[in-house]
Amino acid sequence: xxxxxxxxxxxxxxxxxxxxxxxxxxxxxxxxxxxxxxxxxxxxxxxxxxxxxxxxxxxxxxxxxxxxxxxxxxxxxxxxxxxxxxxxxxxxxxxxxxxxxxxxxxxxxxxxxxxxxxxxxxxxxxxxxxxxxxxxxxxxxxxxxxxxxxxxxxxxxxxxxxxxxxxxxxxxxxxxxxxxxxxxxxxx
Ligand code: FNR
Numbered sequence: 001x002x003x004x005x006x007x008x009x010x011x012x013x014x015x016x017x018x019x020x021x022x023x024x025x026x027x028x029x030x031x032x033x034x035x036x037x038x039x040x041x042x043x044x045x046x047x048x049x050x051x052x053x054x055x056x057x058x059x060x061x062x063x064x065x066x067x068x069x070x071x072x073x074x075x076x077x078x079x080x081x082x083x084x085x086x087x088x089x090x091x092x093x094x095x096x097x098x099x100x101x102x103x104x105x106x107x108x109x110x111x112x113x114x115x116x117x118x119x120x121x122x123x124x125x126x127x128x129x130x131x132x133x134x135x136x137x138x139x140x141x142x143x144x145x146x147x148x149x150x151x152x153x154x155x156x157x158x159x160x161x162x163x164x165x166x167x168x169x170x171x172x173x174x175x176x177x178x179x180x181x182x183x184x185x186x187x188x
Pocket of ligand 1: 012013014016017018019020078079080081082083114115116117118119120121
Protein backbone atom coordinates (compact mmCIF):
# COMPACT_ATOMS: atom_id res chain seq x y z
CA UNK A 1 0.00 0.00 0.00
CA UNK A 2 1.33 3.44 -0.93
CA UNK A 3 1.85 5.72 2.05
CA UNK A 4 0.83 9.30 1.30
CA UNK A 5 2.62 12.27 2.87
CA UNK A 6 0.20 14.69 4.48
CA UNK A 7 1.08 18.20 5.65
CA UNK A 8 -0.90 19.14 8.75
CA UNK A 9 -1.85 22.74 9.44
CA UNK A 10 -3.23 23.35 12.94
CA UNK A 11 -5.30 26.52 13.14
CA UNK A 12 -4.23 27.36 16.69
CA UNK A 13 -0.93 28.60 18.09
CA UNK A 14 -2.03 28.12 21.69
CA UNK A 15 0.39 26.09 23.84
CA UNK A 16 -2.56 24.09 25.21
CA UNK A 17 -4.43 23.75 21.93
CA UNK A 18 -7.00 20.96 21.93
CA UNK A 19 -6.75 20.97 18.14
CA UNK A 20 -3.00 20.28 18.28
CA UNK A 21 -3.83 17.42 20.63
CA UNK A 22 -6.31 16.14 18.04
CA UNK A 23 -3.60 16.47 15.37
CA UNK A 24 -1.24 14.43 17.57
CA UNK A 25 -3.91 11.77 17.98
CA UNK A 26 -4.41 11.63 14.22
CA UNK A 27 -0.65 11.33 13.74
CA UNK A 28 -0.60 8.32 16.10
CA UNK A 29 -3.40 6.66 14.13
CA UNK A 30 -2.13 7.60 10.68
CA UNK A 31 0.33 4.72 10.08
CA UNK A 32 -2.45 2.11 10.03
CA UNK A 33 -4.33 4.23 7.48
CA UNK A 34 -1.38 4.46 5.08
CA UNK A 35 -0.65 8.11 5.83
CA UNK A 36 2.41 9.93 7.16
CA UNK A 37 1.45 13.16 8.93
CA UNK A 38 3.90 16.05 9.41
CA UNK A 39 2.96 19.43 10.84
CA UNK A 40 3.52 22.52 8.71
CA UNK A 41 4.18 25.37 11.16
CA UNK A 42 2.32 28.68 10.79
CA UNK A 43 3.26 30.40 14.06
CA UNK A 44 6.00 32.65 12.65
CA UNK A 45 4.19 33.92 9.57
CA UNK A 46 3.79 37.71 9.55
CA UNK A 47 0.35 39.17 9.01
CA UNK A 48 -0.44 39.00 5.32
CA UNK A 49 0.38 42.24 3.57
CA UNK A 50 -0.11 42.58 -0.15
CA UNK A 51 2.81 45.05 -0.23
CA UNK A 52 5.22 42.25 0.79
CA UNK A 53 4.38 40.12 -2.26
CA UNK A 54 7.30 41.28 -4.44
CA UNK A 55 9.73 40.19 -1.67
CA UNK A 56 7.90 37.15 -0.29
CA UNK A 57 8.91 36.46 3.36
CA UNK A 58 11.03 33.31 3.89
CA UNK A 59 8.45 31.84 6.32
CA UNK A 60 5.74 32.15 3.68
CA UNK A 61 8.01 30.62 1.02
CA UNK A 62 8.70 27.73 3.41
CA UNK A 63 4.96 27.28 3.96
CA UNK A 64 4.33 27.06 0.22
CA UNK A 65 7.24 24.67 -0.31
CA UNK A 66 6.01 22.37 2.48
CA UNK A 67 2.51 22.26 0.99
CA UNK A 68 3.94 21.64 -2.49
CA UNK A 69 6.05 18.74 -1.18
CA UNK A 70 3.08 17.01 0.46
CA UNK A 71 0.65 14.69 -1.34
CA UNK A 72 -2.25 16.23 0.58
CA UNK A 73 -3.07 18.75 3.31
CA UNK A 74 -5.01 18.20 6.53
CA UNK A 75 -6.47 21.25 8.25
CA UNK A 76 -7.25 20.88 11.95
CA UNK A 77 -9.25 23.91 12.92
CA UNK A 78 -10.69 25.45 16.05
CA UNK A 79 -13.84 27.56 15.74
CA UNK A 80 -13.47 31.21 16.70
CA UNK A 81 -16.66 33.25 16.75
CA UNK A 82 -18.33 30.77 14.40
CA UNK A 83 -15.53 31.02 11.84
CA UNK A 84 -11.92 30.18 11.00
CA UNK A 85 -9.24 31.55 13.41
CA UNK A 86 -7.26 34.47 12.00
CA UNK A 87 -3.94 32.58 12.15
CA UNK A 88 -5.31 29.89 9.83
CA UNK A 89 -6.86 32.33 7.38
CA UNK A 90 -3.58 34.26 7.41
CA UNK A 91 -1.65 31.08 6.50
CA UNK A 92 -4.05 30.27 3.67
CA UNK A 93 -3.77 33.82 2.34
CA UNK A 94 0.03 33.51 2.28
CA UNK A 95 -0.19 30.08 0.61
CA UNK A 96 -2.50 31.45 -2.08
CA UNK A 97 -0.27 34.20 -3.43
CA UNK A 98 1.17 35.43 -5.77
CA UNK A 99 -1.82 34.64 -7.96
CA UNK A 100 -1.32 31.50 -10.03
CA UNK A 101 1.37 29.99 -7.77
CA UNK A 102 -0.76 28.44 -5.00
CA UNK A 103 0.40 24.91 -4.09
CA UNK A 104 -3.12 24.24 -2.81
CA UNK A 105 -4.55 24.23 -6.33
CA UNK A 106 -5.38 20.62 -7.15
CA UNK A 107 -3.96 19.42 -3.79
CA UNK A 108 -6.31 17.01 -1.98
CA UNK A 109 -7.35 18.22 1.47
CA UNK A 110 -9.48 17.37 4.46
CA UNK A 111 -10.89 19.38 7.32
CA UNK A 112 -11.42 18.31 10.93
CA UNK A 113 -11.65 20.17 14.22
CA UNK A 114 -12.61 20.04 17.84
CA UNK A 115 -14.20 22.34 20.37
CA UNK A 116 -15.96 21.94 23.70
CA UNK A 117 -19.14 23.35 22.09
CA UNK A 118 -22.09 21.21 21.01
CA UNK A 119 -21.55 21.86 17.31
CA UNK A 120 -17.82 21.00 17.51
CA UNK A 121 -16.42 23.45 14.91
CA UNK A 122 -19.10 22.71 12.27
CA UNK A 123 -19.58 26.37 11.34
CA UNK A 124 -15.83 27.09 11.10
CA UNK A 125 -15.40 23.99 8.94
CA UNK A 126 -18.09 25.19 6.53
CA UNK A 127 -16.27 28.52 6.18
CA UNK A 128 -12.98 26.68 5.65
CA UNK A 129 -14.53 24.46 2.97
CA UNK A 130 -15.65 27.58 1.14
CA UNK A 131 -12.06 28.94 1.18
CA UNK A 132 -10.64 25.59 -0.01
CA UNK A 133 -13.17 25.48 -2.85
CA UNK A 134 -12.06 28.89 -4.01
CA UNK A 135 -8.43 27.75 -3.80
CA UNK A 136 -9.36 24.78 -6.01
CA UNK A 137 -8.30 22.19 -3.44
CA UNK A 138 -10.45 19.04 -3.72
CA UNK A 139 -11.68 18.43 -0.15
CA UNK A 140 -12.90 15.24 1.42
CA UNK A 141 -16.68 15.79 1.44
CA UNK A 142 -17.72 12.82 3.60
CA UNK A 143 -17.53 11.75 6.32
CA UNK A 144 -17.60 15.07 8.14
CA UNK A 145 -15.68 15.11 11.42
CA UNK A 146 -16.91 17.28 14.28
CA UNK A 147 -15.15 16.21 17.46
CA UNK A 148 -16.63 17.48 20.72
CA UNK A 149 -13.85 17.75 23.30
CA UNK A 150 -14.64 16.55 26.80
CA UNK A 151 -12.15 16.53 29.69
CA UNK A 152 -9.54 13.78 29.17
CA UNK A 153 -10.83 12.73 25.73
CA UNK A 154 -7.32 13.06 24.23
CA UNK A 155 -4.19 12.96 26.40
CA UNK A 156 -1.31 15.40 25.90
CA UNK A 157 0.58 12.77 23.92
CA UNK A 158 -2.37 12.08 21.64
CA UNK A 159 -3.96 8.97 23.09
CA UNK A 160 -7.73 8.90 22.48
CA UNK A 161 -9.30 7.53 25.66
CA UNK A 162 -12.78 6.89 24.24
CA UNK A 163 -12.75 3.76 21.99
CA UNK A 164 -15.70 4.99 19.91
CA UNK A 165 -13.92 8.25 19.09
CA UNK A 166 -10.64 6.42 18.36
CA UNK A 167 -12.47 4.09 15.98
CA UNK A 168 -14.22 7.00 14.26
CA UNK A 169 -10.92 8.86 13.76
CA UNK A 170 -9.22 5.74 12.36
CA UNK A 171 -12.09 5.23 9.88
CA UNK A 172 -12.04 8.91 8.97
CA UNK A 173 -8.30 8.72 8.20
CA UNK A 174 -8.90 5.72 5.93
CA UNK A 175 -11.59 7.69 4.08
CA UNK A 176 -9.10 10.55 3.69
CA UNK A 177 -6.53 8.12 2.29
CA UNK A 178 -9.07 6.79 -0.23
CA UNK A 179 -9.86 10.38 -1.22
CA UNK A 180 -6.15 11.17 -1.78
CA UNK A 181 -5.70 8.00 -3.84
CA UNK A 182 -8.71 8.90 -6.02
CA UNK A 183 -7.54 12.49 -6.54
CA UNK A 184 -3.94 11.54 -7.38
CA UNK A 185 -4.86 8.69 -9.70
CA UNK A 186 -3.57 9.43 -13.20
CA UNK A 187 -6.28 10.29 -15.72
CA UNK A 188 -6.94 7.94 -18.58
C1 FNR B 1 -13.77 30.37 21.14
N1 FNR B 1 -14.41 29.14 21.31
C2 FNR B 1 -15.45 28.78 20.48
N2 FNR B 1 -15.94 27.49 20.47
C3 FNR B 1 -16.92 27.14 19.59
O1 FNR B 1 -17.34 25.98 19.57
N3 FNR B 1 -17.46 28.07 18.75
C4 FNR B 1 -17.04 29.36 18.70
O2 FNR B 1 -17.52 30.15 17.90
C5 FNR B 1 -15.99 29.75 19.61
N4 FNR B 1 -15.49 31.02 19.60
C6 FNR B 1 -14.34 31.33 20.27
C7 FNR B 1 -13.70 32.54 20.06
C8 FNR B 1 -12.49 32.81 20.67
C9 FNR B 1 -11.76 34.11 20.37
C10 FNR B 1 -11.91 31.86 21.53
C11 FNR B 1 -10.57 32.12 22.20
C12 FNR B 1 -12.54 30.67 21.77
C13 FNR B 1 -13.89 28.17 22.30
C14 FNR B 1 -12.86 27.28 21.61
O3 FNR B 1 -13.52 26.18 21.02
C15 FNR B 1 -11.84 26.77 22.63
O4 FNR B 1 -11.17 27.88 23.20
C16 FNR B 1 -10.82 25.83 22.01
O5 FNR B 1 -9.96 25.36 23.04
C17 FNR B 1 -10.01 26.51 20.90
O6 FNR B 1 -9.20 25.58 20.24
P1 FNR B 1 -7.62 25.44 20.55
O7 FNR B 1 -6.99 26.79 20.36
O8 FNR B 1 -7.53 24.99 22.00
O9 FNR B 1 -7.15 24.40 19.61
